[in-house]
Amino acid sequence: MVQETHRAASPSVDPANDILLSVEGLHLAFGGIKALQGIDLAVRPGEIYSIIGPNGAGKTSLLNCISGRYRPQQGRMVFNGTDITGLKPNQRCRLGLGRTFQNLALFGHMTVLDNILVGRHHLMRNNFLSGSLYWLSGARREELEHRRHVENIIDFLEIAHIRHSIAGTLSYGLCKRVELARAVALNPRLLLLDEPMAGMNFEEKEDIARYIIDLNEEWGITIVMIEHDMGVVVDISDHVTVLNFGQPIASGLPDDVMADPFVRQAYLGEESLLEESA
Template sequence: MSDSGNRKIGDVILKVDNISLSFGGVKALTNISFDVREHEIRAIIGPNGAGKSSMLNVINGVYLPQEGTITYRGEQRRDMNTHAAAASGIARTFQNIALFTGMTVLDNIMTGRNLKVKATFLEQALWIGRARKEEMEHRRVVEEIIDFLQLQHVRKTPVARLPYGIKKRVELARALAAEPTMLLLDEPMAGMNVEEKQDMCRFVLDTNDQFGTTIVLIEHDMGVVMDISDRVAVLDYGKKIGDGTPAEVRSNPDVIKAYLGAH
């Protein structure tokens, strides 16, 4: 359990109701409902193809569900678009690293600040007025995140040259640069060794603890999920088969069946 800090889990910040999503004849999600409370770490688990990533894509507007509603901070909508999601404070990372490979670490993280840039195109071209001042202001924030995630040594390295574990961290940094209220992490620890996983866990917990960021996490490593999450939702074949605290989920017979195939 992660109740080590003095963070207080608040009210429901995100609520998805009866979400159904299909691609042609394939039903990715069927009638899914769950909620996320403020400041909590909420895990979504399930076997491959259970619809976990699709769920995140629905939350931040990449996919448009055929049915159901999403209520985020009291605002109900069905057609969340990516821009609106980002503007309302939802940031995310991707399962397959989606960094901008041709840019340096610093520039990648700076892109996370884009919604906070007010300087007009002309100001930026002339490098005058707000453009210059803002650039330095954003740089300061980004440097804090670089410190936080210990990326100082690779600041000016093009992302393409970095090892996998660091790339994952840069992606988290880019998401954090937006100062999100809710962070969607799609398998942040996939393909990492034990030490890298420990580091990542620490960063996720620290983010949650220091910035109070609500975290929705998809992860396959059960040890990690059971350790750091407050509540866990379990999906299988696009349906929700379990929901509750890690202990509850662990003893849920449906979940055991889905994972172990036992009778």
């Protein structure tokens, strides 16, 4: 077995631990198009688990099934001991499942602070009556707790200088950071990241990779990530699964997976492999 040469594994990654997310025999089709065919995943607590593959391999479809946006025709998903296959997205959020999107999903007319506070919405217990008795109830104290948590996230992601900026006026790289902040505000146990570094320059990618590692190691958040930058994947992942045409073709340690001939063929094409072996 190839020795892992990327980051040191988090102490919380223990093969003996229970599986945090289990995906079993997942099938998804749109008419005659088979997007996913028999996908199995087992994500352990504390892992950074990357899903890679060429464009159209079914990666985002898989995340959409896990988060509840798509309903698979076959298969089962279990998160932290709860079967989530039939649950709605908001119900999965309440269980501690958060995500970001490949395309930005921020409220462009709202401030950065308000966008992040939206991520706390499902944690708020106030109703009309408690809101009307704001100063006499625990509502004010609850709001302060939410604000304190959001400010911690803002400081962590180094976006204090844009706290009151309108999201729609920010650069793409900063918007991706704000979207990450909103997902973290959900207080997730598992965070699904769909191409968190897409469209970024080298320095921005370095920053996001550092934030992902810190969220995993310091905040204790398990990560499932789709990413096209293979250098980043190898450097920060504990486990990698490769999809091609909706099917898994390899799964394991990053260095082992990247050395797999089927993976190399999927990414480089048969001609490149033949040239290398000549």
